[in-house]
Amino acid sequence: MRDWTSMKMWGARGAVLVLAGIATLAMPARAQDLGGRGAREAARSYREANEAAILREYTALLSLPNVASDSVNIRRNAAALMEMLRRRGATTQLLEVAGGPPSVYGELAVPGATRTIVLYAHYDGQPVDPKQWTGGGPFTPVLRDKALYQGGRDIAFPADGQRVDGEARVYARSASDDKGSIVAMLTALDALKSRGAAPSLNIKFFFEGEEEARSGHLKSILEKYKALLKGDAWLFCDGPVHQSGAQQVVFGLRGVTGLELTVFGPNRPLHSGHYGNWAPNPGMLLTHLVASLRNDDGEILIPNFYNDVRPISAAERRAIAGLPAVDSSLRHSLGLARTEGNNALLAERIMRPALNLRGIRVGGVQELGSNTISTEAYASIDFRLVPNQTPERVRELVEHHLRTKGWHIVSDTPSLGDRLKYPRIVRLQWESGYPAQRARMDDAFARALVSSISDGAEKAPLLVPTLGGSGPSYLFTEVMGVPVVTLPIANYDNNQHAANENLRVQNLWNAIELYAGLMSRLGKEWAPVVP
């Protein structure tokens, strides 16, 4: 891996031509065609010989703090990714618009290929609260022999020549979401190269830098670089595999929007004895506000909220019925006596919208509890959306609901005049958000994709109408006008978005084989483009 240069690709028989700033891959007359099984075997043997080096590249990337708002460190991540892409012979470029983190672009053109796939991942991570992490913190990767909740203990990263058990896990922010995907796809290229084989189609890489911060600049980037980013389809390399451990192909993602709420009480903190049951307690006001939004069984109580929801189609119902039963074991593993929606199946529930309480902060609890009426109370909510909901319509419905409940809505700290005029004041801060997306499960790309990753695999992948999670995939459909399908690789119990995020090592190994098979076969399974 280390001896690669951008001028020397695909072994001794290939050479990179740099023309007009774009790297074009000059392939040998007869590049190796490994087939699906061969590509997967190549990936496996390459990986088995290089586990230490693969984990070194991965942990070096994980060590770079990557919260989207941390612009200095985000650019360190982008620079590292550019270098990683260049080591695989890709031409690279930062895609920038004012005010947001750059996206990282890479391109590998394969001579003779007529199809182009764009591989999407994001390199930024969710905000972190280091106090909640076990061990070294979110940006000090730790290898453990199994998951923390299984009693996992720290072990040393391997030295060259040493192997790592697949049940081990790497703990760090973005280990699973999405730096693992990025390292896996680049390692798949290394593995193909080690056999003198080339991808079967052109590959473009698009690594976003603010997915976890709501992708506010993504649309502008796609529009600005639309020509550069042209491809026949996008693959979204994000999210977890099925809870059963099976590979899945996911044709949709839920949309998302977020809301920060602040409720105001007295303008200075008050002794709860002298003023309790006279001065309004903002925490109680907020509690009743939040309770009015949904019941404790997951049903959203905001009037008309479900009106826009596209009904589940017969085809989607069939796909869901074909998925393995996971609810019972999942409930047991999570210690849940019941689940929401009167114990309805997870796969059915995520076809519906969700209102999730991310957090509430008011006053103090436990050792910080004091007999005080607070001045402000905060809640944070995310909505998961399904077709045909939009963030704009959700905002309208929420605000209408709150107004009918007597709330005066502001967007800033209220003045004394406002406080004296309105008995219930709430500040709403909306995140931009985006709608859901679901691709067709039966077009040429979908069929080629499923064939290419099935070829040589132990099992056919599961076909899933939608994931519960969100990504800005609707934008690609909207701006680029091509299909978008998600191919996730992480273990489902990866603590994604929370403290102690992790990736099971076997999932990283599997992903390398998955991408190697995909790259080797997709261009061949897919009907060529006729110019």
Next chain:
Amino acid sequence: MRDWTSMKMWGARGAVLVLAGIATLAMPARAQDLGGRGAREAARSYREANEAAILREYTALLSLPNVASDSVNIRRNAAALMEMLRRRGATTQLLEVAGGPPSVYGELAVPGATRTIVLYAHYDGQPVDPKQWTGGGPFTPVLRDKALYQGGRDIAFPADGQRVDGEARVYARSASDDKGSIVAMLTALDALKSRGAAPSLNIKFFFEGEEEARSGHLKSILEKYKALLKGDAWLFCDGPVHQSGAQQVVFGLRGVTGLELTVFGPNRPLHSGHYGNWAPNPGMLLTHLVASLRNDDGEILIPNFYNDVRPISAAERRAIAGLPAVDSSLRHSLGLARTEGNNALLAERIMRPALNLRGIRVGGVQELGSNTISTEAYASIDFRLVPNQTPERVRELVEHHLRTKGWHIVSDTPSLGDRLKYPRIVRLQWESGYPAQRARMDDAFARALVSSISDGAEKAPLLVPTLGGSGPSYLFTEVMGVPVVTLPIANYDNNQHAANENLRVQNLWNAIELYAGLMSRLGKEWAPVVP
């Protein structure tokens, strides 16, 4: 003040005899009788000449961290108080039982006096969150020219001979609650001494060290030292003056009990997209639990909660009707468009019990918000009790209510077996708490007390059936069998219990005069004890 020793009291004409370890004050044949007005004038002129020194003693005491659980620093406070008492010629003693902070005891016996008053204050303070304090933190006293919310700015403490404007405020934990009272009563002794006058009755000092931590050891201390602490009545020197600024005599305090609640969700954090509206969100469960306890107008919804409440008597109604109207100006100053109980008067509201939400913590909000379903959610509640409620009965009612709502109650972290068995699990951690207390407003002590502090004062004090706040005063009635009345001195807007607690300097000055008048007159107004 600085030249006092325990061997030289009440000026040149007095001397302290130490007999059997108890200091007895040998009074001159004709000790000065200043009268109420004279005692108050003595206090004023003494204070005006010594403002810098008084504030030095006060801030030295405030600089000692005094959270009850911080046993090292609590003992530093106790040692400082012993020394302050000894400087006034009092014999002192730490009153100890195993496992709690000591109470500080001091005694000044006045020859010929037949009555004994016990002055109670507490020297511990509420827990602190230093991040929320403006300026130097809770234990670095700051003098400001007015209140922070009035735009107050830091000013220097005075040098000897300099004066301080009465509108200035001292900011520190316990500035008002209760270290200000302690300094005021000791300074009143200094002022009487400066005129060769003596108190008109024996004085015992009892300074508690865990009032803000629920007084768990107080009863044991009172029982163990019952003989030592014998007196004819106790004065509780705690709490704020009336919101109008008028001195008040308070015949009751609300009781209090506290509750920490923990609700359990999945046993590891989950991505809100992949599991949202399937995995129960402990924050939503907690929200609905808390909302079921009281509405947002202050009414407690726990069945039968009000059954034990003693109805407000006609005498109490008359007393309340005689209090100045403060609600309107108080609402304006606090920025409140409405108050609870459909805008009922504060004085009426505090005759009823209260349920106050001290805090909620679950997940994160604002910059710490992440799209996660949390594993646990915390709430903290305090109840304010009135006669004839008891903490034990409140606990029964709350637990019964929660069980009827489907909650399984535990006192520790639930096992996996429990999690899989019970859909709604809440951990309840009850604080010990104590009941309310209300003394008679028409007995001999009450009449003598009101006379003694009215004599020479600009205005007669307000007579208040109860304060909204709590103190363990019921215990004195229960264990000692004598009346307990509260004589508060702090400004009402003192941020008691919260960050930026403060005492308005004029309130400290007024308190010195109040205590000087009281000490000088109470023994004379009160019918002597006939042996």
